Amino acid sequence: xxxxxxxxxxxxxxxxxxxxxVLGLIAGAVLMALIGSNPFTGFWFLFRGGLMNIERVGNTLxxxxxxxxxxxxxxxxxxxxxxxxxxxxxMLVGGLCATLVAHHVFLPRPLYLVVLILSGLLGGAVxxxxxxxxKAKFNVHEVVATIMMNWIAYWSVYYFVPAYLKGPSLxxxxxxxxxEQTLRSPWLTxxxxxxxxxLGFLVAIASVIIIKFxxxxxxxGFELKAVGSxxxxxxxxxxxxxxxxxxSMMIAGGLAGLAGxxxxxxYSRNMQIGVLxxxxxxxxxxxxxxxSNPLGVLFSSLFFGxxxxxxxxxxxxxxxxxxxxxxxxxxxxxxxxxxxxxxxLWEALFKILSRKKAVRDAKPTNNKEVK
Amino acid sequence: xxxTLTRIFPYAIAYTIPMLVTSLxxxxxxxxxxxxxxxxxxxxxxxxxTAITIKLTEATLxxxxxALGVMVGxxxxxxxxxxxxxxxxxxxxxxxISGTAINMLASALTVYLARTISGSGNVRILxxxxxxxxxxxxxxxxxxxxxxxxxxxxxxxxxLIWGLSWILLYKTSFGLRLRACGxxxxxxxxxxxxxxxxxxxxxIMSGSLxxxxxxxxxxxxxxxxxxxxxxxxxxxxxxxxxxxxxxLGILGxxxxxxxxxxxANVSQVIPSLNIVPPVVFKIFPYVATLLxxxxxxxxxxxxxAAGDTF
Numbered sequence: 001x002x003x004x005x006x007x008x009x010x011x012x013x014x015x016x017x018x019x020x021x022v023l024g025l026i027a028g029a030v031l032m033a034l035i036g037s038n039p040f041t042g043f044w045f046l047f048r049g050g051l052m053n054i055e056r057v058g059n060t061l062x063x064x065x066x067x068x069x070x071x072x073x074x075x076x077x078x079x080x081x082x083x084x085x086x087x088x089x090x091m092l093v094g095g096l097c098a099t100l101v102a103h104h105v106f107l108p109r110p111l112y113l114v115v116l117i118l119s120g121l122l123g124g125a126v127x128x129x130x131x132x133x134x135k136a137k138f139n140v141h142e143v144v145a146t147i148m149m150n151w152i153a154y155w156s157v158y159y160f161v162p163a164y165l166k167g168p169s170l171x172x173x174x175x176x177x178x179x180e181q182t183l184r185s186p187w188l189t190x191x192x193x194x195x196x197x198x199l200g201f202l203v204a205i206a207s208v209i210i211i212k213f214x215x216x217x218x219x220x221g222f223e224l225k226a227v228g229s230x231x232x233x234x235x236x237x238x239x240x241x242x243x244x245x246x247x248s249m250m251i252a253g254g255l256a257g258l259a260g261x262x263x264x265x266x267y268s269r270n271m272q273i274g275v276l277x278x279x280x281x282x283x284x285x286x287x288x289x290x291x292s293n294p295l296g297v298l299f300s301s302l303f304f305g306x307x308x309x310x311x312x313x314x315x316x317x318x319x320x321x322x323x324x325x326x327x328x329x330x331x332x333x334x335x336x337x338x339x340x341x342x343x344x345l346w347e348a349l350f351k352i353l354s355r356k357k358a359v360r361d362a363k364p365t366n367n368k369e370v371k
Numbered sequence: 372x373x374x375t376l377t378r379i380f381p382y383a384i385a386y387t388i389p390m391l392v393t394s395l396x397x398x399x400x401x402x403x404x405x406x407x408x409x410x411x412x413x414x415x416x417x418x419x420x421t422a423i424t425i426k427l428t429e430a431t432l433x434x435x436x437x438a439l440g441v442m443v444g445x446x447x448x449x450x451x452x453x454x455x456x457x458x459x460x461x462x463x464x465x466x467x468i469s470g471t472a473i474n475m476l477a478s479a480l481t482v483y484l485a486r487t488i489s490g491s492g493n494v495r496i497l498x499x500x501x502x503x504x505x506x507x508x509x510x511x512x513x514x515x516x517x518x519x520x521x522x523x524x525x526x527x528x529x530x531l532i533w534g535l536s537w538i539l540l541y542k543t544s545f546g547l548r549l550r551a552c553g554x555x556x557x558x559x560x561x562x563x564x565x566x567x568x569x570x571x572x573x574x575i576m577s578g579s580l581x582x583x584x585x586x587x588x589x590x591x592x593x594x595x596x597x598x599x600x601x602x603x604x605x606x607x608x609x610x611x612x613x614x615x616x617x618x619l620g621i622l623g624x625x626x627x628x629x630x631x632x633x634x635a636n637v638s639q640v641i642p643s644l645n646i647v648p649p650v651v652f653k654i655f656p657y658v659a660t661l662l663x664x665x666x667x668x669x670x671x672x673x674x675x676a677a678g679d680t681f
Contacts, residue, residue, distance in 0.1 A: 035487045138668040143467050148657040155653035281475050321486035326479035334472035337464040
C-alpha cells in the first residue's frame with residue numbers, strides 16, 4: 001500500500017515539476033511576444049545557444065556545475081526542514097577562501113587540488129554553521145539568519161578584495177588566478193574545446209552521489225530526514241535535533257562553498273565585488289524542481305544550465321534580452337511554490353478519469369448480475 | 372565634529388527614509404500574518420516603474436512628472452505584491468519561497484523591460500527633487516540645521532505616512548484586528564473578521580510602501596535605475612526585526628542603519644571618521660540584527676502567526 005502511495009507521490013512531484021516548467025516557458029513566450037519577438041525563434045536560439053556544439057555543451061555543463069552544487073545545498077537543508085537562503089553568502093566565502101588558496105598556495109597538482117577543494121568546502125561550512133548554531137541554540141529563524149549572513153559576506157568581500165586581492169587594472173575585481181592554479185584541467189578542456197568546463201563538474205557529480213548515499217543509506221541521513229519530517233517526533237525518538245540542525249547547515253554550507261569554489265576558481269578566474277551571486281537563488285529553483293532529491297537536482301540543474309548558458313547566444317541572434325532566462329526560472333519557482341494549484345487540478349483530472357474507468361469497468365459486471 | 376555632523380546628516384536622512392517606508396510596509400504585512408521577504412523585489416519594482424514614468428513624461432510634464440512617477444511606483448509595487456498575496460493567502464504557498472520568487476522575478480523582469488524600453492539596462496532621469504530649507508523651523512539652533520535644512524518633500528510625506536500608520540495600527544479597532552490576524556487568526560475569524568481580506572490589505576500595503584521606498588531612492592539620491600536596490604530591501608527587513616516589529620522601533624532602527632551606511636560611504640573623505648574601517652559600518656546592521664534576535668530569543672516580539680497559512 002505504502003509503495004503505491006509513494007509512487008503516486010513521486011508521479012505527483014514529477015507532474016508538478018513539469019507543470020511549473022511548462023508554465024515558466026509559457027510566461028517566457030508571452031514576454032517574448034510582448035516585445036514583438038517570435039517566441040519560437042527565441043526558444044530555438046535559447047536552446048541552440050546551450051547545446052548547439054561541443055563548446056557550448058561544455059559551457060552548459062560548467063554553468064550546471066554551480067547550480068548543481070547550490071541546488072544540492074538547498075535540497076539537503078530542505079530535507080532537514082531548513083531553508084538555506086544563504087547559499088549566495090556561503091558561495092562568496094567559499095570562493096574567497098579558494099581564491100586566497102589559488103593565489104598563495106603552491107603545491108604538486110593532486111595535493112593542491114585537495115587543499116583547494118577543502119578550502120572552498122570549509123569556507124562555506126563555516127558560513128553555514130553560524131546560522132545552524134543560532135537556530136539550534138537560540139531558535140533564531142534560519143531564513144533571517146542566512147539573509148543576514150549573505151549581506152555580511154557581500155560587504156566583507158566588497159572591502160576585502162580591493163584591499164588584499166586587487167587586480168592590476170580594475171578596482172572592482174580581484175587579480176586573475178593563473179590558469180594552472182584553477183580547476184580547469186587540460187584533458188577536460190580538450191574534451192570540450194574552448195569551454196569553461198572544469199574539475200568542479202566532477203566534484204559536483206561526486207557530491208550528488210555522496211549526498212544521495214548519506215540521505216538514503218546512513219544513520220545520519222535517517223536522523224536528518226526524521227528531524228525534517230517531524231522534529232518533535234524525532235526528539236521523542238531520542239534523536240538529538242539540535243546537533244542535526246547544526247550538522248545539516250554545516251553540510252549545506254559546505255556544498256554551497258563548493259559551488260563558490262567551482263564558480264570563482266573554475267568557471268571564472270576572479271571575484272567581482274558588489275555582486276551577490278545569483279546562483280544562490282537559482283539553486284532554490286533547482287532544489288524545488290528536483291523535489292529535494294539529489295538525482296532530481298542533477299537533472300534540474302542541467303535544464304537550468306541550458307537556459308542560463310544559452311541566453312547570451314539568444315540575445316545575440318534575436319532582440320530578446322538575456323534576462324528572459326532568469327524570468328523563466330523565477331516564474332518556475334513561483335509556480336512550484338503554488339503547486340497546490342496544479343495538485344488540485346491534476347487530482348481533479350485523475351478523479352474524473354478514474355471515475356470514467358470505474359464506470360466502464362463496472363458496466364460488464366452489472367450486466368452479469370442482471371443475467 | 373559639528374560641521375561633519377551637519378554635513379552627513381542630510382545624507383543619513385536620505386538613506387533612512389526609503390528604508391523606513393519599506394520597513395513600515397513589512398510591518399503591515401507581517402503584523403497581518405504574512406511573512407514578506409520579497410521587500411527587495413517590491414522596492415525594485417517601484418524603483419523601475421518610477422524611473423520609466425518620469426523618463427517618458429518629464430519632457431511634457433516638467434517637475435510634475437516626479438509626483439506622477441511616485442504614484443505609479445506605489446501602484447506598481449501594490450500590483451506586484453498581489454502575486455505574493457495570492458500565493459500565500461489563497462494558495463497557502465510557502466511564503467519564503469513565494470517571497471524569493473518575487474525578488475528574483477522583480478530583478479529579472481525590470482531589467483528585461485528596461486533593456487527593451489531604453490536599450491540598455493539603465494534608465495536615467497534628468498531631474499530630482501530640489502532640496503528645500505523649511506522656513507522658520509530651519510533656523511532653530513541645533514535641530515534646525517540637522518533636521519529642517521536641505522530636506523526633500525518625500526521625507527515629510529514618508530514621515531506623515533509613518534505617523535498615520537502608527538495611529539491606524541495601534542489606535543483603531545481596524546488596526547487591532549489586523550494585528551490580531553498575525554497573532555491568532557482563528558480567534559479573529561471567530562469574531563467575524565475576514566482574515567483573508569485583512570491579510571490582503573497587509574500585503575498590498577507592504578507592496579505600495581516598498582514601491583514608494585523604491586521611488587524615493589530614485590528621485591532623491593540615485594537619479595538612475597540600474598537594476599538593483601543593492602540590498603536596501605533586505606536591510607529594511609533587518610530593521611523590521613531589529614525594531615522588534617514596532618513603528619517606533621523601526622524608526623529608530625532605520626535611522627541607526629541609515630547613519631551607519633552614511634558613515635561607511637563618507638568615511639574615506641572625512642578624516643575624523645577614517646579610524647574605523649568602513650566594512651564595520653556596512654556589516655553593523657546585519658550583525659546587530661543577529662545579536663538582537665539572539666538577545667530577544669526568549670521573548671520574541673515577532674507576530675506569532677506570521678508565516679502560517681490560514
